[in-house]
Amino acid sequence: MQIHNLFVVGSGLMGSGIAQVFAQAGMTVILSDTNREALQKAQKNIAWSVGKLVEKGRLKEPRETILERIQFSGDLKKAENADLVVEAVFEDLNLKQDIFRRLDEICKPDTYLASNTSSMPITELGAVTRRPERVLGLHFFSPVPMMQAVEVVRGVSTSEETMLMGAAVVRELGKAPIRVESDLPGFLLNRINLVSYVEAIKLLEQGVATAEDIDKGVRLAFGRPMGPFETGDVVGLDVSYNALKSIYQESREDRYYPPQLLRRKVRAGHLGKKSGQGWYRYDENGQRL
Numbered sequence: 001m002q003i004h005n006l007f008v009v010g011s012g013l014m015g016s017g018i019a020q021v022f023a024q025a026g027m028t029v030i031l032s033d034t035n036r037e038a039l040q041k042a043q044k045n046i047a048w049s050v051g052k053l054v055e056k057g058r059l060k061e062p063r064e065t066i067l068e069r070i071q072f073s074g075d076l077k078k079a080e081n082a083d084l085v086v087e088a089v090f091e092d093l094n095l096k097q098d099i100f101r102r103l104d105e106i107c108k109p110d111t112y113l114a115s116n117t118s119s120m121p122i123t124e125l126g127a128v129t130r131r132p133e134r135v136l137g138l139h140f141f142s143p144v145p146m147m148q149a150v151e152v153v154r155g156v157s158t159s160e161e162t163m164l165m166g167a168a169v170v171r172e173l174g175k176a177p178i179r180v181e182s183d184l185p186g187f188l189l190n191r192i193n194l195v196s197y198v199e200a201i202k203l204l205e206q207g208v209a210t211a212e213d214i215d216k217g218v219r220l221a222f223g224r225p226m227g228p229f230e231t232g233d234v235v236g237l238d239v240s241y242n243a244l245k246s247i248y249q250e251s252r253e254d255r256y257y258p259p260q261l262l263r264r265k266v267r268a269g270h271l272g273k274k275s276g277q278g279w280y281r282y283d284e285n286g287q288r289l
Contacts, residue, residue, distance in 0.1 A: 002083070003027065003083045003084045003112075003165070003169050003172075004027060004028065004083055005027070005028050005029075005030075005081055005082050005083050005084075006019070006022045006027050006028065006029045006030070006082060006083070006084050006085075006086065007029075007030045007032065007078065007079040007082035007084070007085045007086070008022075008029060008030070008031045008032065008085075008086050008088060009032050009033075009076065009079075009085065009086070009087045009088060009089060009099055009103075010032075010033060010087065010088040010089035010090075010116075011031050011032070011033035011035070011038045011039050011041075011042035011072075012038065012042075012088065012089075012090075013142060013143075013236070013274070014088045014116055014140060014142060014144060015031060015033070015042070015086075015088035015089075015116070016031065016042035016045055016046050017049075017140065017142070017143060017144025017145055018086055018088055018116065018140055018144055019031040019042075019046065019070055020046045020049060020050060020070075020144065020145055021140075021144055021145055021173050021175075022173065023050075023066050023067070023069040023070045024050070024053075024059060024061075024066055024145075024173075025172050025173050025174070026069070027069065028069050028071075029069055029070045029071070030070075030071045030072075030073055030078050030079070030082070031070060031071070031072050031073070032072075032073050032074065032075070032076060032078065032079070033072075033074060034074055035074075036074060039072045039073075039074065042072070043070075043072055046067070046070065047063070047067055049145055050063050050066050050067060051063050053145065076099075076102055076103070076106060077106055079103055079106050079107055079111075080106050080107060080108070081108070082107060082108075082111055083111060083112070084111065084112045084114060084169065085103055085107060085111060085112070085113050085114065086114045086115070086116055086138055087099055087100070087103075087113070087114065087115045087116065087117075087125075088115075088116040090242075091117060091118070091119060091120060091239070091242040091243065091246060093120050093121075093124065096115060096117065096120060096125055097124065097125060097128045100113060100115075100125050100126075100128050100129055100135070101128050101129065103129075104128070104129035104130055104131065109131065110134070111131075111134070112134050112135075112136070112162060112165060112166075113125075113126075113129065113131065113134060113135045113136075114135070114136050114137065114138040114166065115135075115136075115137050115138070116137075116138060116139055116140055117137060117139065118139055118186070118187070118190050118239075118243045119185055119186050119187075119190065119242075119243045119246035119247050119250075120246060121155070121183050121185070121250070122135060122136060122137045122153050122154070122155035122158065122183040123155035123156040123157065123183055125155070126155045126156075126157050126158065127157075132155065132156075132157035132158070133157050133158060133159040133162060134158075134159070134162050135155060135157070135158060135162075136152065136153060136154065136155065136158050136162050136163065136166050137151060137152070137153025137154075137155070137180070137183065137187065138150060138151075138152060138153075138166055138169075138170070139151035139153060139180075139187060139189075139190075141189075142234055142235050143234065147175075148175050148176050149175065149176055149178050149189065150170045150173075150175050150176070150177055150178065151177075151178045151180050151187050151188060151189060152166040152167050152170060152177045152178065152179050152180065153180040153183050153187055154179075154180065154181050154182065154183065155183050156183075163179065167179065184251075185246060185247040185250035185251045185256075186243065186246075186247040186251075186256070190243060190247070191247070194240070194243060194244055194247070194256060195255050195256070196228060197228045197231075197232060197240060198244070198255065198256065198257075198258075198259055200214050200218075200227075200228040200229065201228075201259040201261055201262055202259055204229075204261065205259060205260065205261045211227075211229040211279045211280070214227060214228065214229065215227025215228065215229050215230050229278075229279035229280070230279075230280075232272065232278060232279055233272035233273050233278035233279055233280055233282075234272065234273060235272065236271050236272045236273075236274060236278075237262060237265055237266050237270060237271050237272050237278050237279075238266050238271045240262070241258050241262055241263065241266045244256050244257070244258040244262075245258055265278070265279075273286050
């Protein structure tokens with residue numbers, strides 16, 4: 001089954017980025033959210049992002065051609081004709097399961113259902129549907145238009161045909177599929193990355209180095225484009241916190257327990273670029289102060 005029509009649930013940073021890259025690949029997309037203001041913000045952000053990529057010569061098509069492929073809707077029932085649905089809402093298992101139950105009723109029997117979750121079990125999402133073999137994880141990384149890796153995650157019941165479809169779709173986007181054959185908490189890349197993030201925060205708590213020097217050292221020594229705190233601000237401190245909490249609750253491995261400083265900053269509303277303050281401070285245009 002070829003994927004032509006995509007439906008994305010959740011218009012936040014990840015959902016809007018996913019909608020954008022599918023539209024850039026020539027597919028028709030409906031981006032859905034119950035929050036009208038969030039949809040309006042997503043529409044504005046996508047237009048800006050596509051425009052920047054066109055200006056830099058990274059996209060061959062005109063900006064308007066790409067944007068015309070994306071519709072915005074608050075109605076989940078618009079997923080009825082989708083070939084693939086990607087859920088990208090807040091990391092809450094009960095919320096995600098409710099969405100998957102509803103999608104299972106709305107969508108065609110042969111529609112694939114995917115989650116962009118970074119930590120929730122794909123098996124438990126598929127289990128609430130009548131098509132668990134057609135449920136998989138498609139875990140994109142932030143910022144979606146720039147990051148090349150996408151984890152294609154197998155749940156216990158996910159079929160090989162579904163995994164092959166997921167990998168093929170990722171390649172159509174010009175990205176690289178990373179197959180994850182077991183949906184253990186945090187999957188593959190987050191289990192590696194979050195451990196180093198936790199250690200970086202602990203070193204900051206202990207006064208071993210500043211956030212600036214830790215970021216600079218990681219960039220220069222390991223060849224990464226961003227350090228752990230710069231990355232944390234882009235992703236969102238709340239997103240990282242919830243991922244760590246989810247992995248810890250499932251695995252009970254102490255190395256994934258969210259550090260005290262991260263917990264305090266999330267409670268204070270210091271969530272990164274989106275709130276204007278995280279590990280660093282930002283102006284209204286998202287530029288670091």
